[in-house]
Amino acid sequence: xxxxxxxxxxxxxxxxxxxxxxxxxxxxxxxxxxxxxxxxxxxxxxxxxxxxxxxxxxxxxxxxxxxxxxxxxxxxxxxxxxxxxxxxxxxxxxxxxxxxxxxxxxxxxxxxxxxxxxxxxxxxxxxxxxxxxxxxxxxxxxxxxxxxxxxxxxxxxxxxxxxxxxxxxxxxxxxxxxxxxxxxxxxxxxxxxxxxxxxxxxxxxxxxxxxxxxxxxxxxxxxxxxxxxxxxxxxxxxxxxxxxxxxxxxxxxxxxxxxxxxxxxxxxxxxxxxxxxxxxxxxxxxxxxxxxxxxxxxxxxxxxxxxxxxxxxxxxxxxxxxxxxxxxxxxxxxxxxxxxxxxxxxxxxxxxxxxxxxxxxxxxxxxxxxxxxxxxxxxxxxxxxxxxxxxxxxxxxxxxxxxxxxxxxxxxxxxxxxxxxxxxxxxxxxxxxxxxxxxxxxxxxxxxxxxxxxxxxxxxxxxxxxxxxxxxxxxxxxxxxxxxxxxxxxxxxxxxxxxxxxxxxxxxxxxxxxxxxxxxxxxxxxxxxxxxxxxxxxxxxxxxxxxxxxxxxxxxxxxxxxxxxxxxxxxxxxxxxxxxxxxxxxxxxxxxxxxxxxxxxxxxxxxxxxxxxxxxxxxxxxxxxxxxxxxxxxxxxxxxxxxxxxxxxxxxxxxxxxxxxxxxxxx
Amino acid sequence: xxxxxxxxxxxxxxxxxxxxxxxxxxxxxxxxxxxxxxxxxxxxxxxxxxxxxxxxxxxxxxxxxxxxxxxxxxxxxxxxxxxxxxxxxxxxxxxxxxxxxxxxxxxxxxxxxxxxxxxxxxxxxxxxxxxxxxxxxxxxxxxxxxxxxxxxxxxxxxxxxxxxxxxxxxxxxxxxxxxxxxxxxxxxxxxxxxxxxxxxxxxxxxxxxxxxxxxxxxxxxxxxxxxxxxxxxxxxxxxxxxxxxxxxxxxxxxxxxxxxxxxxxx
Numbered sequence: 001x002x003x004x005x006x007x008x009x010x011x012x013x014x015x016x017x018x019x020x021x022x023x024x025x026x027x028x029x030x031x032x033x034x035x036x037x038x039x040x041x042x043x044x045x046x047x048x049x050x051x052x053x054x055x056x057x058x059x060x061x062x063x064x065x066x067x068x069x070x071x072x073x074x075x076x077x078x079x080x081x082x083x084x085x086x087x088x089x090x091x092x093x094x095x096x097x098x099x100x101x102x103x104x105x106x107x108x109x110x111x112x113x114x115x116x117x118x119x120x121x122x123x124x125x126x127x128x129x130x131x132x133x134x135x136x137x138x139x140x141x142x143x144x145x146x147x148x149x150x151x152x153x154x155x156x157x158x159x160x161x162x163x164x165x166x167x168x169x170x171x172x173x174x175x176x177x178x179x180x181x182x183x184x185x186x187x188x189x190x191x192x193x194x195x196x197x198x199x200x201x202x203x204x205x206x207x208x209x210x211x212x213x214x215x216x217x218x219x220x221x222x223x224x225x226x227x228x229x230x231x232x233x234x235x236x237x238x239x240x241x242x243x244x245x246x247x248x249x250x251x252x253x254x255x256x257x258x259x260x261x262x263x264x265x266x267x268x269x270x271x272x273x274x275x276x277x278x279x280x281x282x283x284x285x286x287x288x289x290x291x292x293x294x295x296x297x298x299x300x301x302x303x304x305x306x307x308x309x310x311x312x313x314x315x316x317x318x319x320x321x322x323x324x325x326x327x328x329x330x331x332x333x334x335x336x337x338x339x340x341x342x343x344x345x346x347x348x349x350x351x352x353x354x355x356x357x358x359x360x361x362x363x364x365x366x367x368x369x370x371x372x373x374x375x376x377x378x379x380x381x382x383x384x385x386x387x388x389x390x391x392x393x394x395x396x397x398x399x400x401x402x403x404x405x406x407x408x409x410x411x412x413x414x415x416x417x418x419x420x421x422x423x424x425x426x427x428x429x430x431x432x433x434x435x436x437x438x439x440x441x442x443x444x445x446x447x448x449x450x451x452x453x454x455x456x457x458x459x460x461x462x463x464x465x466x467x468x469x470x471x472x473x474x475x476x477x478x479x480x481x482x483x484x485x486x487x488x489x490x491x492x493x494x495x496x497x498x499x500x501x502x503x504x505x506x507x508x509x510x511x512x513x514x515x516x517x518x519x520x521x522x523x524x525x526x527x528x529x530x531x532x533x534x535x536x537x538x539x540x541x542x543x544x545x546x547x548x549x550x551x552x553x554x555x556x557x558x559x560x561x562x563x564x565x566x567x568x569x570x571x572x573x574x575x576x577x578x579x580x581x582x583x584x585x586x587x588x589x590x591x592x593x594x595x596x597x598x599x600x601x602x603x604x605x606x607x608x609x610x611x612x613x614x615x616x617x618x619x620x621x622x623x624x625x626x627x628x629x630x631x632x633x634x635x636x637x638x639x640x641x642x643x644x645x646x647x648x649x650x651x652x653x654x655x656x657x658x659x660x661x662x663x664x665x666x667x
Numbered sequence: 668x669x670x671x672x673x674x675x676x677x678x679x680x681x682x683x684x685x686x687x688x689x690x691x692x693x694x695x696x697x698x699x700x701x702x703x704x705x706x707x708x709x710x711x712x713x714x715x716x717x718x719x720x721x722x723x724x725x726x727x728x729x730x731x732x733x734x735x736x737x738x739x740x741x742x743x744x745x746x747x748x749x750x751x752x753x754x755x756x757x758x759x760x761x762x763x764x765x766x767x768x769x770x771x772x773x774x775x776x777x778x779x780x781x782x783x784x785x786x787x788x789x790x791x792x793x794x795x796x797x798x799x800x801x802x803x804x805x806x807x808x809x810x811x812x813x814x815x816x817x818x819x820x821x822x823x824x825x826x827x828x829x830x831x832x833x834x835x836x837x838x839x840x841x842x843x844x845x846x847x848x849x850x851x852x853x854x855x856x857x858x859x860x861x862x863x864x865x866x867x868x869x870x871x872x873x874x875x876x877x878x879x880x881x882x883x884x885x886x887x888x889x890x891x892x893x894x895x896x897x898x899x900x901x902x903x904x905x906x907x908x909x910x911x912x913x914x915x916x917x918x919x920x921x922x923x924x925x926x927x928x929x930x931x932x933x
Contacts, residue, residue: 591839594757597920603923644843658849
């Protein structure tokens with residue numbers, strides 16, 4: 001006979017304001033099998049927990065129902081309290097009276113009635129609960145960092161410096177990411193590459209970091225502490241051991257007119273190329289889509305000129321399999337291109353450029369060697385207009401969010417322009433200036449007050465070309481929406497920051513969730529900003545939302561600490577809420593018929609074949625078997641099994657059925 | 668079908684197989700399943716247009732399987748069933764030899780199941796005009812009319828489970844309805860209980876049913892339960908392209924692909 005204790009929490013006023021907690025406790029005391037029932041102001045407090053512990057000891061409780069908040073909040077607290085009192089922690093269940101009842105309903109009898117219903121179904125369920133033990137799994141103390149931008153670099157260095165191994169993969173030929181493209185950085189105007197390249201070199205030289213550039217994640221299996229990742233190392237058509245990085249091939253390559261990704265299309269690169277002079281590793285790759293040999297079958301000039309015979313035309317993609325314990329995702333962001341804006345010329349005006357293109361124009365390593373020259377005719381623009389919120393904060397464009405970094409980099413751009421073109425005039429159209437951050441507001445004021453940038457609050461409705469000028473039609477909303485027309489030589493659009501290409505696909509490979517804009521979702525917006533909902537996978541930088549450099553770096557260090565915490569243990573304990581295939585007495589052995597449809601249904605590859613053999617080793621039957629280390633307890637196999645041979649421990653068919661009946665039957 | 672008898676005899680005489688599953692003359696001008704274990708009994712084997720029972724239902728039965736390697740007289744639907752069973756690991760080359768009968772009533776013997784698969788794939792599964800018309804008619808009904816139609820059709824069902832016994836895909840030792848701790852699907856044959864059983868059956872057969880109509884042929888009340896599975900077959904075709912049982916391919920209902928249509932979420 002069950003002896004169940006019911007503990008109803010007021011949660012201050014969170015529950016008791018709309019639910020009559022005393023009445024819930026009193027009603028519960030009359031249910032079959034309930035030996036003890038009480039309400040208390042804060043069940044999670046020390047005295048509240050003592051109440052549970054002493055009731056277990058004094059009444060000899062066999063099961064506990066805590067009617068309080070969401071199990072996501074306090075289930076571990078109450079399970080631990082039960083365990084301390086000698087009860088198996090999995091004999092404790094939580095009825096969610098707060099999120100599921102008091103917060104969503106008004107005060108009244110019906111609300112209290114619903115609360116009693118919630119308690120009753122758990123009382124009935126707990127009668128079928130069985131003692132379960134935690135599962136222990138080992139931890140592979142190697143981290144996989146995806147993305148070699150500043151976030152990925154920082155995370156890799158921090159993890160590596162704690163003494164653990166790191167594998168860093170980057171899809172481009174060099175690490176560095178968007179930060180390597182920037183000219184100067186706000187709010188200090190120090191050179192981006194000058195502060196970034198030492199970190200890039202450190203990554204390459206760190207004994208704990210294995211760097212795979214030109215590589216992408218092919219697949220990921222497993223779970224926290226025990227992931228198996230397949231990495232596709234795209235063929236560089238190069239023997240990296242022989243290549244000395246002399247760069248002769250890149251100068252001799254006849255296919256030279258390929259728009260350079262690093263220069264955002266403002267410059268060209270050859271088919272065999274190093275993206276930029278400080279690239280790490282500083283060794284070229286052949287772009288097979290543009291290379292004459294791969295497209296037309298003739299050329300091989302790079303092979304002929306290479307002094308070390310390092311070119312390998314027949315090299316194939318390599319799949320590397322690695323075992324890792326944790327992942328940091330730092331795949332960064334992208335920006336909308338100018339063709340996204342019909343009102344600003346569909347991207348067909350060459351002198352309407354993106355913020356990232358302006359960075360390249362302003363950069364000493366850029367196509368104009370740091371001189372601000374317009375792409376169409378190379379003239380120095382005398383009038384330049386910057387448009388903030390190009391796409392961002394515009395629900396009509398499907399991007400209602402603020403891209404966050406634009407206000408600051410536009411101030412920086414205008415400032416750099418004024419520093420380089422003393423006679424020039426610069427205008428900034430903005431909606432609001434969002435300069436929250438240390439020294440940020442001061443920086444923007446400097447642009448306006450010291451450098452004389454004209455800030456106009458208003459939006460631009462149209463840009464069109466006329467006599468070699470770009471006519472910018474806007475309005476000044478601080479002057480009663482007075483129409484403004486500027487004849488500009490160049491326009492810079494601070495286009496919206498968006499999720500990187502392939503973010504959705506990667507999220508599906510990793511089994512992590514993402515928001516409607518395809519940015520990866522954190523586990524909790526405030527308290528778990530670097531965790532994902534998949535244990536062991538962490539986020540860093542702008543793959544989660546648009547972020548500036550200091551934020552990306554601190555987030556990366558945060559993620560690195562999470563990884564280090566994980567790696568500080570030799571074993572992990574996991575909840576035993578996993579699927580189990582039943583076993584029966586011979587001759588059936590199990591009701592499983594071995595159709596193995598569950599194998600393909602399982603999203604975690606946790607189901608394998610088990611062969612039941614007799615004493616002579618002859619096969620009697622093949623049945624499904626769930627690997628307890630891999631199973632995440634999602635229940636897909638349970639729903640799939642036609643013979644109902646699989647149960648989730650703690651959520652068995654019998655427990656679920658009992659819960660339903662408890663709701664339907666009159667008491 | 669002299670070649671069939673001759674081949675069966677040879678197979679049994681040489682002990683290449685232990686049992687040949689085929690048809691024999693039954694009572695009331697009907698045919699029934701025959702399990703030939705002795706070469707001399709092979710003369711009882713017949714094959715004609717009356718032989719529509721899906722014999723594949725026997726190859727998963729322990730009583731038959733335990734005899735040793737089986738040979739089976741297999742018409743096109745039977746071969747399709749066998750391929751589906753092979754994909755679910757219920758039969759394999761070691762325990763089954765297929766004596767195929769083509770739609771032109773010619774005997775073909777296959778070396779292995781993958782040859783059977785190739786043969787089967789020459790023919791698309793098509794729903795005949797009469798049934799298609801009925802499906803369209805049901806699809807055009809209002810929700811209330813459709814509900815009434817199925818309640819009327821299914822309420823006479825007294826759950827003899829002949830449909831289950833006749834279906835080669837219903838090989839589970841413990842069917843969902845036999846699972847009684849807890850009893851999710853009610854056993855008594857009342858209207859809703861009948862509905863639950865037949866819907867459950869149709870769902871379990873989705874992506875597996877090869878449209879042999881054995882369930883309908885077995886039903887003593889001639890309830891058109893095959894319309895349910897046919898409808899699922901149509902849905903499978905619409906959502907996943909033409910359907911063919913396949914030994915190695917992923918199962919339709921248990922696999923997810925990023926480009927799967929999600930038009931069921933409306």
